[in-house]
Amino acid sequence: MANEPLFGDNRPYRKQWGSTHPGHIVFLVDLSGSMEDKIDYVIDALHQTCRSISAHCKSNSGPKNRVSVSIYGYNYHIVQLLKVDAIGLSKALLEAKKGGRPLFNKEEEAKPEFQTCMKMAFDKAKEDVEQWIAQQKAEGRTEIPSPIVINITDGEPYEGDDISKEEVFEKTRQAAMALMNVSTDDGNVRIFNVHHDPTISDPSLSFPTSQPTINENMAFLYQISSPMYEDLLDSAHTFGFTEATIGSHCMISNEKDVSRVVSFIEWGSSK
Amino acid sequence: MANIQVKSFITHKRGETDVDIQDSIAYDLESGCFALSDGVTNSFLPKILSDLLTSTYIDGKGKSIFPPPSMPECFMTERNHYMDSLDEDMRLMEEMVEEEFHVGAATFVGLTMNGDEFSWQILGDSCLFILPEDGRMRCFCSMTVKVSPQWQLDVQFDNHPRQIHSDGIVVGEWIKGKRNITSGWAILASDAISNWIIQQWNEGRDIITELWNLHDNEFFESFVEQEYQEHRLKSDDESVILIRIGQQEEIAEIPVVPDTPELSEKSESPEPSEPTELIESPEPSESCEPSESPVISESLVISDSSENSVSSEPIIEDDEFDYSGYSQ
Numbered sequence: 001m002a003n004e005p006l007f008g009d010n011r012p013y014r015k016q017w018g019s020t021h022p023g024h025i026v027f028l029v030d031l032s033g034s035m036e037d038k039i040d041y042v043i044d045a046l047h048q049t050c051r052s053i054s055a056h057c058k059s060n061s062g063p064k065n066r067v068s069v070s071i072y073g074y075n076y077h078i079v080q081l082l083k084v085d086a087i088g089l090s091k092a093l094l095e096a097k098k099g100g101r102p103l104f105n106k107e108e109e110a111k112p113e114f115q116t117c118m119k120m121a122f123d124k125a126k127e128d129v130e131q132w133i134a135q136q137k138a139e140g141r142t143e144i145p146s147p148i149v150i151n152i153t154d155g156e157p158y159e160g161d162d163i164s165k166e167e168v169f170e171k172t173r174q175a176a177m178a179l180m181n182v183s184t185d186d187g188n189v190r191i192f193n194v195h196h197d198p199t200i201s202d203p204s205l206s207f208p209t210s211q212p213t214i215n216e217n218m219a220f221l222y223q224i225s226s227p228m229y230e231d232l233l234d235s236a237h238t239f240g241f242t243e244a245t246i247g248s249h250c251m252i253s254n255e256k257d258v259s260r261v262v263s264f265i266e267w268g269s270s271k
Numbered sequence: 272m273a274n275i276q277v278k279s280f281i282t283h284k285r286g287e288t289d290v291d292i293q294d295s296i297a298y299d300l301e302s303g304c305f306a307l308s309d310g311v312t313n314s315f316l317p318k319i320l321s322d323l324l325t326s327t328y329i330d331g332k333g334k335s336i337f338p339p340p341s342m343p344e345c346f347m348t349e350r351n352h353y354m355d356s357l358d359e360d361m362r363l364m365e366e367m368v369e370e371e372f373h374v375g376a377a378t379f380v381g382l383t384m385n386g387d388e389f390s391w392q393i394l395g396d397s398c399l400f401i402l403p404e405d406g407r408m409r410c411f412c413s414m415t416v417k418v419s420p421q422w423q424l425d426v427q428f429d430n431h432p433r434q435i436h437s438d439g440i441v442v443g444e445w446i447k448g449k450r451n452i453t454s455g456w457a458i459l460a461s462d463a464i465s466n467w468i469i470q471q472w473n474e475g476r477d478i479i480t481e482l483w484n485l486h487d488n489e490f491f492e493s494f495v496e497q498e499y500q501e502h503r504l505k506s507d508d509e510s511v512i513l514i515r516i517g518q519q520e521e522i523a524e525i526p527v528v529p530d531t532p533e534l535s536e537k538s539e540s541p542e543p544s545e546p547t548e549l550i551e552s553p554e555p556s557e558s559c560e561p562s563e564s565p566v567i568s569e570s571l572v573i574s575d576s577s578e579n580s581v582s583s584e585p586i587i588e589d590d591e592f593d594y595s596g597y598s599q
Contacts, residue, residue, distance in 0.1 A: 018506050020286030054364075055371035059291040060318050062361065094363055234429065 012187030013231040015145040017271055022085070023067040023145045024132045025053070025269050028121040029081070030153035031073040035112035038154055038196060043110060045262040046071065047096070047103045049269050050082075054093055057086035070128050071104075074121035075114040083128075118157035119168075122175035122191075122224075125149045129182050129189055136184075144184040149191045150268045151224075152261075156217045169220050176224035190226035192250040192268040196261045200254050206264075207241055207248040218253045225251035232271060239267040273387050273453055275300075276515040278483060280491035285499055285506040294461050294510040295321035295377075302332040303384030305512050307459040309397045311376035311434055315368055319349045320375035320437045333383025337392065338435060346375060346437040375437035378413075380459045382514075389457060390449035394441065395433045398426070398465035402479065403455040408472055412465070413443050423473045428466055457514040463507035467498065483513055 017023030027049075029042060050069065057066045065085045073079040081104055084092060096103050104110035129147045136144045156165075157172040182189045195217070202214050207228065212218040228236065228248050236244040240263055244250075252264050277300065283292045293310030295318070306325040310317025323345055328337055339345075354362055378395025391399050391411060398412040407422045413433040417425040433443030456479055460468060471478045485491050491509075498504035 016506055018284055018286060020284075020506060051367055051371055055368045056313055058364070058368050059287065060293065061288070061290045063364070064287065064291070090364055090367075093367060094360060097363055097367065 013146055013190075013229045015143055015184075015186040017145055018066050019064045021141060021143055021145050022065050022136075023271060024129065024147040025067060025069050026125045026128055026147060026149045027069070027071040027265075027269075028118075028125055028149065028151040028153075029071065029073045029110070030116055030118070030151075030155065031075045031079065031110060031112045031114075032116040032155060032158075033075075033113050034116075034154055039106045039110060039112050041258050041262070042152060043102050043104050043106060045265045047093075048262070049266050050089055050103060051093060052266060053269055054086065054090045057090070063087045063090040068132065070125075070132075072121060072124050072128070073110055074117060074124070075112070076117050078120060078124045079109055081109055115158040116153060116155045117159060118151070118153065119159060119172040119175045121151065122149075122172065122179045126175070126179040126182060129179070133182070133184055142185075144186060145271075146184050146186040147182075147189050148268060148271065149179060149189060150265060151191060151193045152265065153193070153195055154197045156220075165216075169216065173220065173223055180224075180226065187229075188226075190250070191224055192264070193221045193225045193253075194255065194261055194264045194268075195221055195251070195253040196255045196258075198256045198258075202254050204252070204254045204256060206252040206255070206260075207236070207244040207250065209245060209248045212253075214254075221251050221253050222249050225249040232267070235270050236267055239263045239270070241267065273384065273516050275384070275517075277305075277512065278485075279510075279512040280482070280485065280488055281508070281510040282488070282492045282495050283508055285496070292508050292510075293317045293321060294508040295325040296459070296510050296512055297325040297329050298512060299329045299332070302329070304329050304331075304333045305382040305384075305457075305459055305514065307380045307397055307461065307510055307512055309378040309395065309461040309508065309510070311378070311432075313372060314374060314376035314434075315372040315437070316346075316350055316353065316365075316375045317377055319353065320346060320435070321377040323349065324377055324379050324435060328379075328381045333381070333385070333390070337381065338439070338441075340439070343437060343439040350437075374440075376432070376434040376442075378433070378462070379435055380412075382457060382459060387451045387453050388449055389452050391447065393446040394435055394443055396428055396462040396465070398460050398462070398468075400458040400460065400465075400468060401450065401452065401455065402458075403452055410465075410469065411446055411448060413446055424469045426466070426469055428462060452516050454517040457516060459512040459514075461508060461510045463505040464495075464509045464511055467504045471503065479513070482511065483515070 015021055027046060035042070053067055053069060054063065057063050063086050065087060068085040069082060069089055071082040073081050082092065092103060132147065133144055157168050159168045159171060176191055180188050180191055205212055205214065205218060208222055211222045226249070228244055228246055228250055230246060233244060233246060252260065255261055277298065279296050281292060281294055281296055283289055293312060295308045296306070298305040306328040308321035308324040310321035323342065324338060327339055327342065331337055354365060357365060378397040380391065380393045380397045380399050382389060382391045382399060393399055393411055393413065395413050398410055401409045408424060410416050410424050410426055412426065414429060415427050419425065435441055468478055485494055495504060495509050499506055
């Protein structure tokens, strides 16, 4: 079952990210048309998060491969925005700095358009983490930290007008569960969800401890969000998510405060 | 003055190399000063800061204001010197790190011996352990330390930052204290190995003897790797200074350790010199030049024999354990 510890000692997610055992983060970015008025700060948040990750990988002798990063945009298809190790990330940031531009261009590769085909994003993330785990094993690593997937969206999953909403939720949920069931000896892949929509009238919710009943999208996000473990609890509090507790699900929904969206993304990649 | 022998070890995170070490250790047997600083990985140029802290503490001989008011200026001098030495790409990468973290940060443990009196100042999760002849390990650091009725230590290594920043800001409160010790051990250690010392000590393992018997830094590196592989020690920079305090005849029973471990690039063997009387410095050190930190780790007896007539009843005043959070 997803998120159940695989260790006999019931202590998953203890493997440190470092040069010996690099970590891996996958960002899934909703690039549907409705993201047009949000894409600027999402790109800023990703850029800032990548800078932070890169800075954390800096040592006295230059960048160290303590973590690798994949970023995929999704609407009706998948766009690979970035897939690099820490050294590659430093180089990408360096090129952006030299060019005086952000990591991604909202008019080109990160252009919001079309629908929110979230299922294929989880399928892609599963392929990515399986590939990454295989690579770690091929490089002789026997202890592999569990990857983290952060999904950033402003909407609900969509698979076409001819498929019912319930069916879309179920198919997408199954894809997310399949992703969560990918595991290393450190534990299962974890999915954190950030849902941001300043226009919605429903209340915001973060780190819920039981399935919300406010609306079905919130319930869906709850089902596909991993529970909090102790490895990230202190940092969640440091980032301002004082409501987070062990076992609460790592999601924010209907969030209207942009700064909390940014903080969530930075927190999720702070291990 | 107490007789002491000293050994020190330092190594890097697993999978990295000596040049990546961000801890700094230094001591000066002549003045009886010992310093250990753990550069915070998620900060700007932590190694420059940790080196600066240990060298200025040693330079101040435990008498000057620490950290000196000139430290931010000294850090900037070192920062500019380092940045000027980089090619454009590396400089831009460092600038990104500086924009991210703004300042360097480091923890600190300083210990000064004056006769039989040991005084210390500590900030952060690096620890000072004192093991007097009563066999009860004391731990001093910025975190809450609890002691069970069976005298087992419980230290919560939390994520709350208690650090010295390169701009001179001190986050957290200094833990200061002093104690007379005529025999036993004082150990300065960075956070991961401090945690390991506590856990292993609580399990009854004689880790002090194990560490003391390590031949040199290469043996320490192997030892750390083994402990890491056995999941007892976290991957981190690991640095430790072991000070054995005892009478002359006790010292004579300790096998002489033949080799001196290689430490950071600034560590050089000092020229032998006569013990000098400590003179209180009226002004803090203003020099930005790091001192040549003395090394370390051969067995040394630094007192002269005339001072060996210390009472067999050592002065131990537990009310001198003046750090917050201590409970028993």
